[in-house]
Amino acid sequence: MLICKVLKPLVSTNRIPGFEHKHLQVVLDGSSKKVAVDAVGCKPDDWVICVGSSAAREAAGSKSYPSDLTIVGIIDHWDPDAPKPVSGGSA
Amino acid sequence: MLICKVLKPLVSTNRIPGFEHKHLQVVLDGSSKKVAVDAVGCKPDDWVICVGSSAAREAAGSKSYPSDLTIVGIIDHWDPDAPKPVSGGSA
Amino acid sequence: MLICKVLKPLVSTNRIPGFEHKHLQVVLDGSSKKVAVDAVGCKPDDWVICVGSSAAREAAGSKSYPSDLTIVGIIDHWDPDAPKPVSGGSA
Amino acid sequence: MLICKVLKPLVSTNRIPGFEHKHLQVVLDGSSKKVAVDAVGCKPDDWVICVGSSAAREAAGSKSYPSDLTIVGIIDHWDPDAPKPVSGGSA
Amino acid sequence: MLICKVLKPLVSTNRIPGFEHKHLQVVLDGSSKKVAVDAVGCKPDDWVICVGSSAAREAAGSKSYPSDLTIVGIIDHWDPDAPKPVSGGSA
Numbered sequence: 134m135l136i137c138k139v140l141k142p143l144v145s146t147n148r149i150p151g152f153e154h155k156h157l158q159v160v161l162d163g164s165s166k167k168v169a170v171d172a173v174g175c176k177p178d179d180w181v182i183c184v185g186s187s188a189a190r191e192a193a194g195s196k197s198y199p200s201d202l203t204i205v206g207i208i209d210h211w212d213p214d215a216p217k218p219v220s221g222g223s224a
Numbered sequence: 225m226l227i228c229k230v231l232k233p234l235v236s237t238n239r240i241p242g243f244e245h246k247h248l249q250v251v252l253d254g255s256s257k258k259v260a261v262d263a264v265g266c267k268p269d270d271w272v273i274c275v276g277s278s279a280a281r282e283a284a285g286s287k288s289y290p291s292d293l294t295i296v297g298i299i300d301h302w303d304p305d306a307p308k309p310v311s312g313g314s315a
Numbered sequence: 316m317l318i319c320k321v322l323k324p325l326v327s328t329n330r331i332p333g334f335e336h337k338h339l340q341v342v343l344d345g346s347s348k349k350v351a352v353d354a355v356g357c358k359p360d361d362w363v364i365c366v367g368s369s370a371a372r373e374a375a376g377s378k379s380y381p382s383d384l385t386i387v388g389i390i391d392h393w394d395p396d397a398p399k400p401v402s403g404g405s406a
Numbered sequence: 407m408l409i410c411k412v413l414k415p416l417v418s419t420n421r422i423p424g425f426e427h428k429h430l431q432v433v434l435d436g437s438s439k440k441v442a443v444d445a446v447g448c449k450p451d452d453w454v455i456c457v458g459s460s461a462a463r464e465a466a467g468s469k470s471y472p473s474d475l476t477i478v479g480i481i482d483h484w485d486p487d488a489p490k491p492v493s494g495g496s497a
Numbered sequence: 498m499l500i501c502k503v504l505k506p507l508v509s510t511n512r513i514p515g516f517e518h519k520h521l522q523v524v525l526d527g528s529s530k531k532v533a534v535d536a537v538g539c540k541p542d543d544w545v546i547c548v549g550s551s552a553a554r555e556a557a558g559s560k561s562y563p564s565d566l567t568i569v570g571i572i573d574h575w576d577p578d579a580p581k582p583v584s585g586g587s588a
Contacts, residue, residue: 134441134475136432145273148297149263149283157273159227163438165254168225168273172422182418182430182441185474187278187369187460187551192422192472199283199296201276202225205472206421236364239388240354240374248364250318256345259316259364278369278460278551290374290387292367293316327546330570331536331556339546341500347527350498350546369460369551381556381569383549384498407532407566409523436529445513455509455521455532458565460551465513465563478563479512 135183136211137162139175139204151199158204169202180211226274227302228253230266230295242290249295260293271302317365318393319344321357321386333381340386351384362393408456409484410435412448412477424472431477442475453484499547500575501526503539503568515563522568533566544575 137160145157156171160183169183170193181204184192192203228251236248247262251274260274261284272295275283283294319342327339338353342365351365352375363386366374374385410433418430429444433456442456443466454477457465465476501524509521520535524547533547534557545568548556556567 134430134473136439136441143273144300145297146300147264148273151283152296157225166227168227173420182416182421184472185277186458186462188463188472188474189277190279191470192424196470197282197287199275199279199294200225201279203472205425206418209417209419234364235391236388237391238355239364242374243387248316257318259318276368280368281370288373288378290366290370290385291316292370325546326573327570328573329537330546333556334569339498348500350500367550371550372552379555379560381548381552381567382498383552407521407564409530409532446511455507455512457563459549459553461554461563461565464561465515469561476563478516479509482508482510 134205135162135185135202136208137167137169137181137183137204138213139177139179139181140166141177143168149199151197153198155193160202160204167202169204170198170200171204173204173207175204175207180208180213182206182208225296226253226276226293227299228258228260228272228274228295229304230268230270230272231257232268234259240290242288244289246284251293251295258293260295261289261291262295264295264298266295266298271299271304273297273299316387317344317367317384318390319349319351319363319365319386320395321359321361321363322348323359325350331381333379335380337375342384342386349384351386352380352382353386355386355389357386357389362390362395364388364390407478408435408458408475409481410440410442410454410456410477411486412450412452412454413439414450416441422472424470426471428466433475433477440475442477443471443473444477446477446480448477448480453481453486455479455481498569499526499549499566500572501531501533501545501547501568502577503541503543503545504530505541507532513563515561517562519557524566524568531566533568534562534564535568537568537571539568539571544572544577546570546572 189203280294371385462476553567
């Protein structure tokens with residue numbers, strides 16, 4: 134799952150009916166903006182857990198929901214500037 | 225979901241029958257061009273929401289539709305040059 | 316879907332039976348080489364549409380076909396050097 | 407599957423019920439932090455195997471579990487600084 | 498599918514039972530190391546085809562096998578240093 138920051142709600146009047154009335158949020162994943170379906174009720178500046186892949190559908194409420202990124206949890210405490218371990222490099 | 229800009233329709237006469245008569249659009253995802261199935265009826269320069277993964281199939285109309293990227297909504301207002309938050313870096 | 320250029324067929328004598336007798340092609344996706352199952356009958360230098368994710372399986376012929384990248388169409392006309400729009404940056 | 411290093415547990419009080427009581431771990435994949443469901447019982451500094459895609463769901467316990475990244479094994483010995491082969495470049 | 502080079506087997510004693518007794522191999526995908534389930538019987542320095550996404554599960558033997566990367570074929574002849582075409586840039 135990704136660790137993202139919530140930026141703001143996204144409004145799309147002309148969208149497929151499958152989205153129903155769920156809220157869409159613009160989230161920041163690293164340096165790129167993405168759109169996620171909000172399954173927990175979050176607000177701007179929250180740090181959240183986003184699930185992708187086919188799991189995003191069931192997380193959004195049903196196996197046929199057309200989401201590939203769903204907000205599934207709000208992180209209690211997150212320090213994005215915490216240093217990363219220096220020993221033991223990348224794989 | 226991705227935030228993409230519609231560039232132009234794509235013509236592919238020799239394609240598998242599974243695509244049926246749905247329109248294909250070339251979209252710009254950041255700096256790379258991709259092809260998406262149009263499920264909403266969009267036009268060049270529209271900013272749109274594209275869903276990927278297995279959700280792209282159902283979003284295109286049926287569970288067996290061979291799409292991995294489907295345009296599912298047109299964004300009402302989008303400013304691609306809006307500044308990103310500077311505090312709170314990437315995860 | 317990705318826009319790729321066909322490079323050449325790939326020969327793999329020792330492969331799982333699930334691939335059957337379908338042809339494999341080496342394609343160029345941007346600057347990286349990948350292998351795709353050919354569902355349309357293409358030749359080197361063709362510009363093609365490749366579908367990934369779970370849709371690649373059904374596009375290759377059946378729900379249980381072990382492909383994650385399938386060539387689903389040949390693009391009629393493609394100019395890879397066409398300029399990208401300069402106004403309206405990335406999302 | 408990815409080779410990741412376990413950093414620390416992640417606490418998210420407000421999360422969807424589908425996660426049940428399974429533990430979430432922050433893992434380091436190269437230089438980016440991700441969240442994975444712990445299916446083996448690991449601790450910080452372990453090098454682990456993480457499975458993504460739809461396989462992450464079944465690996466976490468059931469076909470409907472909302473995970474896209476699950477820790478499925480602890481690597482016995484891993485030297486992240488082992489030199490990579492220099493001959494035979496990338497594909 | 499990806500074109501990868503086999504580096505060495507990976508030993509993980511503490512892993513989920515779902516992996517059964519299949520062999521895991523560390524493979525090099527471009528410049529990053531990944532773990533793949535070996536479905537063909539390969540050895541270090543082989544150039545192989547790896548399938549990802551949900552197709553990796555069925556390729557590993559069954560629809561419920563927890564793999565997201567499976568080695569499905571050994572390439573007969575592969576020259577990783579073959580020049581890439583210079584005309585016709587990336588999409």
